[in-house]
Each structure stands twice: as structure tokens, then as C-alpha cells.
Amino acid sequence: MQTETQAAAPLVHPSWTALESLLHAATLAPSPDNNQPWLFESRSDGELLLLHDRTRALPSDVDDMFSMIALGAALENLCLAAGQRGWRALVSYSKEFGPDAEGREVVAAVRFAEGGVADPLASFLEQRCCNRKPYPRRPVSEESLYQIEASVSALDNSHLHWLSARPSIRKLAGIVAAADRIRFEHRPFHTELFHQLRFTPQEAESTRDGLDVRCLELPLGAATMLRWLRHWPLMRQLNRLGLSRLMSFPSALQVWRTGTMGLLTTTDTSRLGYLQAGRAMQRVWLAATKLGLAFHPLGSVPIFLSLWTRRGGKDLLPHHRRRVEDLAGRFEKLFPQAVGQGVVVLFRMGEADGGSVRSLREPARLHERVAIR
Numbered sequence: 001m002q003t004e005t006q007a008a009a010p011l012v013h014p015s016w017t018a019l020e021s022l023l024h025a026a027t028l029a030p031s032p033d034n035n036q037p038w039l040f041e042s043r044s045d046g047e048l049l050l051l052h053d054r055t056r057a058l059p060s061d062v063d064d065m066f067s068m069i070a071l072g073a074a075l076e077n078l079c080l081a082a083g084q085r086g087w088r089a090l091v092s093y094s095k096e097f098g099p100d101a102e103g104r105e106v107v108a109a110v111r112f113a114e115g116g117v118a119d120p121l122a123s124f125l126e127q128r129c130c131n132r133k134p135y136p137r138r139p140v141s142e143e144s145l146y147q148i149e150a151s152v153s154a155l156d157n158s159h160l161h162w163l164s165a166r167p168s169i170r171k172l173a174g175i176v177a178a179a180d181r182i183r184f185e186h187r188p189f190h191t192e193l194f195h196q197l198r199f200t201p202q203e204a205e206s207t208r209d210g211l212d213v214r215c216l217e218l219p220l221g222a223a224t225m226l227r228w229l230r231h232w233p234l235m236r237q238l239n240r241l242g243l244s245r246l247m248s249f250p251s252a253l254q255v256w257r258t259g260t261m262g263l264l265t266t267t268d269t270s271r272l273g274y275l276q277a278g279r280a281m282q283r284v285w286l287a288a289t290k291l292g293l294a295f296h297p298l299g300s301v302p303i304f305l306s307l308w309t310r311r312g313g314k315d316l317l318p319h320h321r322r323r324v325e326d327l328a329g330r331f332e333k334l335f336p337q338a339v340g341q342g343v344v345v346l347f348r349m350g351e352a353d354g355g356s357v358r359s360l361r362e363p364a365r366l367h368e369r370v371a372i373r
């Protein structure tokens, strides 16, 4: 374990009630398709372990990058909630990541000590959510961008980049459409999408994970159409007639209409780097929430850029590989400062009406273990 902060103040052993509320805060974190890839283990010596539940990882995730981001966000929430109790969270990161026989992987261990202070962002944990409504064309003010940057200024490896010039936003909309289109044309992505979608409120309530279609803010009738498309042979046939192009249109339009697009990158592209970048993403999202700004991550571009930069596109079909190479080149031209860095999250940000429905969460999956040292 690599310790981030050393305890000087006396350690605290959280009670059950305290542990429950800390874990509730952690599970409010965002995760890709709401897959909630976390597990917790409470040790008798007061240490809390954060684990990656690899059985919940998305097949499209490149080197567990998205899982690490979600786990980082959960860790940040945990630290913020500890601060609200007047505790400091002392985080040790795993030096060597690797799953155990049950597919569980310890990513961090947290101890708590006296002497913490409440971070103002902690008051926005419950309010933060993904908002897929249309955003206005008016760019976010310089002052707000400055405040959001200040929320992550102490985190060394994370970098924020903004785009608000109309021609650049239009180019980015084209890149997002190209990435989404591939997502609809590749069978593994199709299988994954329909595995995560919840078509009725009852279905959403019974699993308390995945994507409730009502959260997606789809146009009228689109959810019914989507149900039909769960059959891959039908989808493949319709793609030949141009369906995938049509289906990538709404996300391109969302970007086209947005005033400010953000990109968070990291200079540390290791698993630990993405875990820490997840903490940064969560701070950015909470800072936006504090300012009354809606936030919407767009996952397709980071997935395909990572498939390209980390794996040379070898998991892609040849014609998709050519398209990804092209979109990677176009993306580099839009964000020249980010070349060579790992893409963490591309997002829309702006003032918007509240989302229709909130994503649900499973209760925290907690194991207890007697500490043996």
C-alpha cells in the first residue's frame, strides 16, 4: 500500500452507524452505465477497504479505466463525508493491483483520524447527478470555470480543458457522433448496452443498477423503438439502411447545442492514475453542481481513444479501426494541449432544467473481516 497521508491525530474507529453513512455517501458516486463496481470491507481494526468488483466491470472498459474512475469518485465521496464528521480520511493506495480468486481487487484502504474539516463540496453529494437534458448555447462564465478548476488545482496529474468556440464545438459534435455510431454497430457494445438498460420502473427498482431509460431523456417513442433493437440481427439489418448514423444524431445534437464542453485528462495513465483522476472528476462534477451547473459525461470518445492509444485498435473491426484513427486525429487537433495524456472524461456542462428521474443505487455491499497483522 502506498500511503497518501500520514496520521498525526488519534485514529477513529467508526461505529456501525457512522460506517453506514460513509458508505451511503460513497455509493452516491457516478459510474459508467450505473454499474456500481465497488465493494467494501470493514476490518476489526477500523480500516475500511475499497475493492473493485470485477464481476460488475463493463466489457467495453479498456484496462478497467472506467471502473477505476468510478472507484475514485466513490473514494472522493468517502473522504468528503469523513470531513463532514470532523474526521480526516487517511488513504493508502494499492501498489500492485490484481484480483483475488473471487475477482475482487483491493484498490485503496482508508483509516480515519481526528482533525478533519468539512469541504464545502461535501454538501452537494446527494444533489450531484447526470443531467442529459438539452443545455443552452450560452457558454459557462469564466468565473465559474475558474472556480471549477480551483476544485482540482491541488491534484497534480489532472488537467481540465475547455471548448466554447462554436466552430470547435461543431467539430466535437461530429467526433461524438462518429464514436457513438461505432458503438451501435459493434455487437459486443450492443450486448453491453442492452444488458445495462432498464425498460420499466419495476425493472430499475428490482436491480437498483443500470440505466433506467427514463434517465436518458429520449424523444417520445424512442424507448419503445429501443426495445425492438435489443435483437442484434434486426439492429444489424437496420444499420445497413443507416440506423446507426441516425441513432448517433441525438448525442451530436446535444453537443452541438451546448455552450461549454469540458475535457478532463491525466498525465498518469496507470490504474492508480485513473483512480486518482476519478477523484478529480468527482470534485469537478461537485463543483459544477455547487454552481448550479448540469453535467453530462460522454463515454464513447474516451472508450475509442483508449482502444486506439492503449491497444492500437486491435479489438476493433478493420473499417471501425480506420474511423477511430480518423476521429483520434480530429480530436488531437481540437485539444492539442492534451496530446499524450489519458482522456478521463469528456463532458457537457451548462445551466439546464433538472433531469426527469434519478438513477438508483444498491445498498453498499459490505464485508466484515477480523484484521490479522
Ligand SMILES: Cc1cc2nc3c(=O)[nH]c(=O)nc-3n(C[C@H](O)[C@H](O)[C@H](O)COP(=O)(O)O)c2cc1C
Pocket (backbone or CB within 6 Å): 028, 029, 030, 031, 032, 033, 034, 066, 069, 070, 128, 129, 130, 131, 132, 210, 211, 296, 297, 298, 299, 300, 345, 358, 359
Ligand atoms: C466513467 C463514466 C462514463 C460515463 N459515460 C456516460 C455516457 O457515455 N453517457 C451518459 O449519458 N452517461 C455517462 N455516465 C454517467 C453515468 O451513466 C451515471 O453517472 C450513472 O448512471 C449514475 O447516475 P448519476 O450520475 O445520475 O448518479 C458516465 C459516468 C462515468 C463515471
